[in-house]
Amino acid sequence: MPKGYLAIVLHAHLPYVKHTEHEHFLEERWFYEAVTDCYIPLIDMMDRLTEDRVPFRFTMSLTPPLLTMLGDFLMQERWLKHINHLIDLAEKEVVRLKNQPSFLPLALMYRKKFQEARHIFQDRYQNNLINGFKKHMEAGNLEIITSGATHAYFPLAEKSRKSVYAQVATAVDTHYRYLGRYPQGIWLPECGYFPGDDRILRNFGLKYFFVDTHGLLYASRRPKYACFAPIYCPSGVAAFARDPESSKQVWSMTEGYPGDYNYREYYRDIGYDLDFGYIWPYIHPEGIRVNTGIKYYRITGKTDKKEVYCPDKAAAKAYEHALNFKFNREKQIEYLSQVMDRTPLIVSPYDAELFGHWWFEGPQFLENLFRSIAAGPHIIELITPLDYLAAYPVNQRAEPCMSSWGDQGYHDVWLDQSNAWVYPHLHKAVERMSELAARFPEPCPNTRRVLNQAARELLLAQSSDWAFIMKTGSMVSYAVRRTKNHLHNFNILYEQIMHNNIDLEELYKLECQHDIFPNINYRVFQ
Amino acid sequence: MLIITYFLIFVLLISLMIILVPYFKAFLRENKQLKPGIGREEFSAEFFPDKPKKETPIDYNWKAHLNKELDFGELPQTYGDNRLVLMVKNSHNLYAYWDTTTRWDRGTPVLRVYELNPSGEEKDISFLFDIDLEKNADNWFFPVPKDNWMYYVELGRREPDGKFIPLLRSNPVTTPRASLSPAIDENWIPCDLYGRLNNISYGLSSGYMHKERERTDH
Incomplete structure (x- = not known):
């Protein structure tokens, strides 16, 4: 026991x-x-x-x-394309770093990691x-x-x-x-x-x-x-x-394990670090630098001068931290079992x-x-x-x-000056959706398609990620546009049903574009 | 013979330019959109610049041709309703938004805040305070005194003579608790555990990490 x-x-x-x-x-x-x-x-x-x-x-x-x-078939195909591209980059890195004994093992590590990932994805789990x-x-x-x-x-x-x-x-x-x-x-x-x-x-x-x-x-x-x-x-x-003690040990980047100086530094990616002429085929085609996933440095400390990542030292730390986590839970349990x-x-x-x-x-x-x-x-x-x-x-x-x-601890992240504007629209859309669901219990096939697409657009607009991004401040324009786009589509579909003016071509376009939940039943909003 | 040589050189130059055009294009665009070039000396002993770039959020130009597809329509300013909705932000802050066809030609738009005793047999309602609004406002954040307490608001007009005319009433809301409940179950008398849980830290999730990242700025 x-x-x-x-x-x-x-x-x-x-x-x-x-x-x-x-x-x-x-x-x-x-x-x-x-x-x-x-x-x-x-x-x-x-x-x-x-x-x-x-x-x-x-x-x-x-x-x-x-x-x-x-x-999703398309996403699977795209991931494969992405990983093949990364493997290609890793191969190039191996050549580029062949005379750099401190970096070469890392380039080899990434090449192996990406090749294994592809193998697991493709061969072990059929994409x-x-x-x-x-x-x-x-x-x-x-x-x-x-x-x-x-x-x-x-x-x-x-x-x-x-x-x-x-x-x-x-x-x-x-x-x-x-x-x-x-x-x-x-x-x-x-x-x-x-x-x-x-x-x-x-x-x-x-x-x-x-x-x-x-x-x-x-x-x-x-x-x-x-x-x-x-x-x-x-x-x-x-x-x-959730238990606060074990949460903090892992969540906190400063006090917790992930901030250990031997661990890999997330923010030093060759997508940003390397010469543009070399890296441009592996970043965004419009020349926007992005993370490639290949990172050669360790956190090192609160300094800009980062040292080279050492996988063995990091692995030893991951082992040490796991034992420490277990030890702390055991101590915690010793204490708790005395009072409970x-x-x-x-x-x-x-x-x-x-x-x-x-x-x-x-x-x-x-x-x-x-x-x-x-x-x-x-x-x-x-x-x-x-x-x-x-x-x-x-x-x-x-x-x-x-x-x-x-x-x-409450709703501050999802309800503040940056994102409060979404709620009047979301609430109104739900009201409209439930009105539609009540009004069309037995719709004809095309109306059903519009109703289902309206439900999809509404659900996609509701994603908490958009409000979160608006609050935290990176990729804000994407989050704003996604919210507006889905709500706008919803409103158009609503008007079409209400005025019995369905645009089948536009509907088909939306069905292809926002194709989540193929078996959705709009009546869940009733 | 000389003409053929010149011609060949010319063709070679043209093809070289064609090959290099995308590269230069990308290069030029980089200088326009990104921070100044970095780490140009690729094959020097220093593989990377010492100074890492500050983490900047990637917010790319939506006018770029690849992103034209994600067009969106603007949302309506009003739905022509008359509604006032009250929401909870946290234990001591609320948010109200409204949609109204009322025009504020005369008088001042006012948000009147009421409290309700959630546990009272007969819910006793009492007026708390008024907030004077801007005429074009359609939402407001405001603090309230108590956690675990019920509130509702009315939107109305204060006439020049000081009289308040209510126009819309909101739903009631209950602020969440910000401390332990005094209610104890006699079958479930609390164990002596609470001493260790004195300082609860809120918000250990991806947002927290985000904040910390920004703070440490490696």
Whole structure:
């Protein structure tokens, strides 16, 4: 019997950035980079652990836009093109650096990494990484949960909560279509909880969700076990809270592990560092410098003079940090088990993209952690929230506090001067969509197509990523344009239906351009 | 013979120019759009410049031809409704937006803030304060005194004689708690855990990382 449980949760999400117009959208690179740096290394890690018969167990949320892009033929083709291009660049780097003994091993490392990524993608999973996640889900090592259909920020939804219903309904359906199972849990986008939304979750068979620490601590009744056990909402859905200690150790770039001076520096990429005449075929065709993924320096310190990255030293650190993380959890559990009359649970959720992308050595850290926990002593056991609910089906009842895991703990990130303008339009669009859904219960085939496309445009406009980007200040024009574009399309479709004036050619164009959720049912907005 | 040689040289030069045109084009554009060139001496011992470039957000020119496709229409200024919506920003700040056909020719537009006791048997309503608005305003952020408390607002006009004429009323909202609940379940008496959780740090997520990155600016 372990003394405590650890639930690692990785939230994997990207906004829907597939552009059929052309393949040079900078934002599409988010997808390529995340596939190369994060999703492939994570799947590869699970494959290796399975092969070595190391038991592991954790939870991942794969959001519907991410699943759709991973399963999309065009995006798969484009990623392959991207990785072939990168391998080509890595080959050139090997030649360029042949007389530079400190850099050459790194160029070789990248070439190998990219070639392996292509091999895993193409040969092991037939271009579809969902197969990789699914394999480990079916093996019982990975619990996959869903999130909002387009990662809308629920607490700022309209009063009727219709868009929350539509987001959850569409997400659950998409999850089933790609993974063959209905999700049992949900990652509320940005941990945004609005009291009462749990009733909607229960309607779709969702048994649990996550809130930030204070979401549980400030519940309507003071929770007996603070954030170390879930509570049941009035609807009976369980709310798990994240543990602040383990969060900070990984999330914080300054105090946490990822800021270690031996780790790779994210901001020194050859896409920016190298001579334009050399690098231009590998950056944006309009001459905009971008990250290529090849980076030769380590963080070094708070200095501009960066030193060369040493993979062996970084690997040793990733090992050391994994042991330190485990040690700290054991200490924490020792303490908690003394004051609690049941086995404590530590929930440690992170953005999946942190691992491998921002924190290059993240996947190594995770693998070391799983291996060392498996090696014992068995003070900690890795579990999923569902395992916990099976072990402890009786929990305190209270209503969690409205909260998020964003800056300041509430809605400050998604509602401020920079992005507040979106909400009047979003709320109005939901009202219009539900009006349409009520008015056309049995539409003719073409009207149905318009209604479904209107629902797609609305869901895409609701993505919390746009408001987040507007607030944090990079790629703002893209976020503004995406929001306006989807809302504008929605309004045009609404007018067309209301005036019985459907433009089929324009509709077809939109259906091809914004082709997420092919099986959507507009009536989810009713 | 000489003419043929000249001709060949001419053809060679032309083809060389054609080959190099995209390169120069890109090169020129770089100088226009990006920070000054860096690390020109590619094959020197110093492979990269010592000074890394400051992380600048990539915000490329949307007029560029590749991005013409993502055209968008402007959104309507008004939907011709009469509505006033109140939203919560955090435990002590609210946000109201409105759409109204009212014209503020005379008098001052005012947002009147009320509080409600959420736990009271009969919800006692009391007036809190007025906010004088600008005539063209259609939204407002404002602070409120209490967390875990209910509020609603009215949009109206203050006449020159000081009389308030309400025009629209918002939905009520409840501000979230900013501290532990005093309510204790007798079957679930809290364990002695809260001492260690004194300082909760909010916002450990991608936004936090973003902020830290900017701060450290490696």
